[in-house]
Amino acid sequence: MKIIESTDAAHAHVRRRTGKSVLVPTMGALHRGHLELIRVAREHAGNAGEVAVSIFVNPLQFEPGSDFEKYPRPESADEKFCEDAGVNLLFRPRQMYFDDRSVYVEETRLSAGLCGASRPGHFQGVCTVVAKLFNLLAPAATVFGEKDYQQLAVIRRMVRDLNFPIEIIGVPTVREADGLALSSRNQYLSADERAAAPALYQAMLRVKELAAGGENSVSKLIDVAKEVVSPAKRARIDYITIVDAENLEPLENLRPNALIALAVFVGETRLIDNLRLT
Numbered sequence: 001m002k003i004i005e006s007t008d009a010a011h012a013h014v015r016r017r018t019g020k021s022v023l024v025p026t027m028g029a030l031h032r033g034h035l036e037l038i039r040v041a042r043e044h045a046g047n048a049g050e051v052a053v054s055i056f057v058n059p060l061q062f063e064p065g066s067d068f069e070k071y072p073r074p075e076s077a078d079e080k081f082c083e084d085a086g087v088n089l090l091f092r093p094r095q096m097y098f099d100d101r102s103v104y105v106e107e108t109r110l111s112a113g114l115c116g117a118s119r120p121g122h123f124q125g126v127c128t129v130v131a132k133l134f135n136l137l138a139p140a141a142t143v144f145g146e147k148d149y150q151q152l153a154v155i156r157r158m159v160r161d162l163n164f165p166i167e168i169i170g171v172p173t174v175r176e177a178d179g180l181a182l183s184s185r186n187q188y189l190s191a192d193e194r195a196a197a198p199a200l201y202q203a204m205l206r207v208k209e210l211a212a213g214g215e216n217s218v219s220k221l222i223d224v225a226k227e228v229v230s231p232a233k234r235a236r237i238d239y240i241t242i243v244d245a246e247n248l249e250p251l252e253n254l255r256p257n258a259l260i261a262l263a264v265f266v267g268e269t270r271l272i273d274n275l276r277l278t
């Protein structure tokens with residue numbers, strides 16, 4: 001596995017590279033969710049192709065007061081994880097931004113609601129770093145998790161609107177046995193909080209059941225989700241919403257392509273999840 005830690009070395013690598021490259025962008029603290037992305041990347045790259053993983057905890061996407069400083073950075077464990085997973089290139093840049101940077105990439109429609117409303121500047125940070133990674137590593141394809149559904153939608157839109165010649169591949173959410181979506185942030189949870197965290201998935205499943213049974217009123221469905229999440233220990237709802245899975249607009253009544261998305265603080269830890277309803 002080749003490790004690259006500077007943007008100059010990334011450019012040099014790409015100039016010499018032959019064959020198809022598939023990129024998996026991450027912030028590290030790698031887990032089975034990331035492993036699934038790497039597996040799908042290999043499927044698309046083929047044995048002769050390159051699977052590239054980037055690890056960069058991107059300061060631009062952390063709003064003030066959030067967990068940038070304490071975000072886990074287990075560098076040697078992540079390196080071994082990538083090696084064992086058959087990754088060809090690990091890109092872990094030490095420096096991504098100029099101190100006097102003045103250009104950002106912003107998606108202005110899909111970023112407005114959901115996490116974008118609670119985390120001002122977050123998606124501008126995501127788009128800016130992902131655009132830079134695309135320019136630095138010039139992948140033919142890139143793999144993102146559906147766990148961060150809004151992020152996937154925003155990146156698809158950025159690639160479409162800015163004509164990046166890159167295929168975007170979405171991967172279904174990998175969960176623990178009790179339904180909790182795997183996340184690097186789960187390690188912040190205390191034992192009590194960890195026990196409460198599956199309430200997010202249980203709420204979404206309950207809503208899906210009711211939707212399958214014919215309940216069509218979004219406000220009623222959201223009330224049910226709130227009834228499941230609220231009693232969970234140390235849970236505080238940031239948002240629970242049902243949107244159109246394409247344009248992320250809130251729905252009043254269920255129709256095809258409905259998606260429930262939620263963000264819930266369990267203790268100090270903000271967890272997000274989503275599920276297709278129809």
Ligand code: AMP
Pocket residue numbers: 025026027028033034036037143144145146147148171172173174175181182183184
């Ligand atoms: P992160 O390191 O949390 O920024 O995530 C890097 C990539 O892994 C993103 O595309 C995430 O959507 C994806 N990812 C994170 N957790 C999961 C999961 N449980 N299942 C599938 N993909 C995931």
